[in-house]
Amino acid sequence: MGADIMTQETFTLSSMLPGLNNLLSRYAESMMWLARYMERIENLARLMEVTEAFVRGPDGQTGWDSIIQLNSDEATFFSLHDSATEEDVIAFYVTERANPNSIKAMAHAVRENARNVRPLISTEMWMHLNVFTRWVLDLELADIRLNSLSSICNRLKQDCQTHFGITEGTLYRDQAWLFYLLGKHLERSDQITRLIDIRYHTLLPQGEKVGSDIDISQWASVLRSAAAYHAFRRLQPVTTTPANVVGFLLKNEGFPRSLAINLSQLDATVAALSGHRSMRRQCGPIQERIAELRVTLLEQTADEMIIRGLHEYMTWIQTQLSLIHSEIAEAFWPAAPAAVQQSQLQTQS
Numbered sequence: 283m284g285a286d287i288m289t290q291e292t293f294t295l296s297s298m299l300p301g302l303n304n305l306l307s308r309y310a311e312s313m314m315w316l317a318r319y320m321e322r323i324e325n326l327a328r329l330m331e332v333t334e335a336f337v338r339g340p341d342g343q344t345g346w347d348s349i350i351q352l353n354s355d356e357a358t359f360f361s362l363h364d365s366a367t368e369e370d371v372i373a374f375y376v377t378e379r380a381n382p383n384s385i386k387a388m389a390h391a392v393r394e395n396a397r398n399v400r401p402l403i404s405t406e407m408w409m410h411l412n413v414f415t416r417w418v419l420d421l422e423l424a425d426i427r428l429n430s431l432s433s434i435c436n437r438l439k440q441d442c443q444t445h446f447g448i449t450e451g452t453l454y455r456d457q458a459w460l461f462y463l464l465g466k467h468l469e470r471s472d473q474i475t476r477l478i479d480i481r482y483h484t485l486l487p488q489g490e491k492v493g494s495d496i497d498i499s500q501w502a503s504v505l506r507s508a509a510a511y512h513a514f515r516r517l518q519p520v521t522t523t524p525a526n527v528v529g530f531l532l533k534n535e536g537f538p539r540s541l542a543i544n545l546s547q548l549d550a551t552v553a554a555l556s557g558h559r560s561m562r563r564q565c566g567p568i569q570e571r572i573a574e575l576r577v578t579l580l581e582q583t584a585d586e587m588i589i590r591g592l593h594e595y596m597t598w599i600q601t602q603l604s605l606i607h608s609e610i611a612e613a614f615w616p617a618a619p620a621a622v623q624q625s626q627l628q629t630q631s
Contacts, residue, residue, distance in 0.1 A: 298537050303459040307615040312398040314457050317465030319388045324442035325473045331435035336503035347370040352480040389418035404452035414441045463551045467544040472603050479596035497503030501527050513537050564613035
């Protein structure tokens with residue numbers, strides 16, 4: 283594995299377990315993106331459902347614009363729409379293929395990635411993804427008006443959770459599984475930091491100091507957006523403060539969507555990949571970056587993060603997560619050299 287490999291089709295990964303066939307680089311990439319997109323669809327469905335029911339801006343209106351901010355989609359959204367009305371935001375994030383972050387566009391990407399890895403996944407996994415993506419691709423704005431956003435989001439969440447269950451129960455534990463886990467835990471880490479960053483500052487009223495008490499129902503919406511409300515209440519049945527919520531979502535070792543547990547899972551997954559001696563060199567820099575993230579998280583309390591600048595810290599973590607993804611791509615499915623790309627283009631033409 284290295285710079286002398288010329289195309290993704292011939293680039294292979296040594297098998298994690300003895301006796302298994304080598305994993306094609308393009309399979310590894312598709313498994314990682316399949317997990318990321320399915321996780322992203324579920325997160326977006328939950329976010330829209332919670333926003334409609336619980337999130338209110340300073341004027342008392344539903345805070346639809348916060349979803350645009352959370353996904354950093356301002357430029358794309360306002361190139362297609364004049365204002366962040368309920369109907370426009372829902373259309374933008376559910377049915378508009380012009381938005382690459384819409385559920386319909388991501389379902390198409392899921393379908394294509396699943397098709398790429400069809401030799402690796404079970405019949406049950408393939409059939410469920412086929413039914414799910416076909417339903418999403420046929421979904422129109424009129425269907426949402428007819429059935430309500432809440433019911434649509436509930437089905438999206440349930441289908442995504444069914445996918446995760448089928449995958450966990452049927453996908454063979456080789457490198458394909460490890461790259462699926464990398465995508466899943468990278469996406470969860472990224473989504474939780476974005477949620478905390480945007481929601482924290484959206485909920486902070488003008489004129490209030492960072493760390494002041496904010497309406498409990500609004501902080502409950504943050505927890506619900508992360509599917510963390512009931513887990514949080516088990517630990518904090520009475521007290522809800524910004525620091526408690528931030529600390530739970532970032533540092534708790536028992537909640538499956540917390541940043542701490544997902545960084546831990548990322549670390550363990552890369553360690554499993556590096557267990558094969560031919561992969562150790564590629565995994566080393568990735569492991570170092572993950573270790574640095576885990577140390578910074580461990581050494582600070584939630585109060586210290588807020589005082590020092592929660593936005594700056596969340597932005598730094600998001601940058602590091604993006605670099606981890608880039609380093610994984612560079613290590614395991616590097617772009618073909620320019621000369622080979624030019625040759626391929628000439629052949630195609």
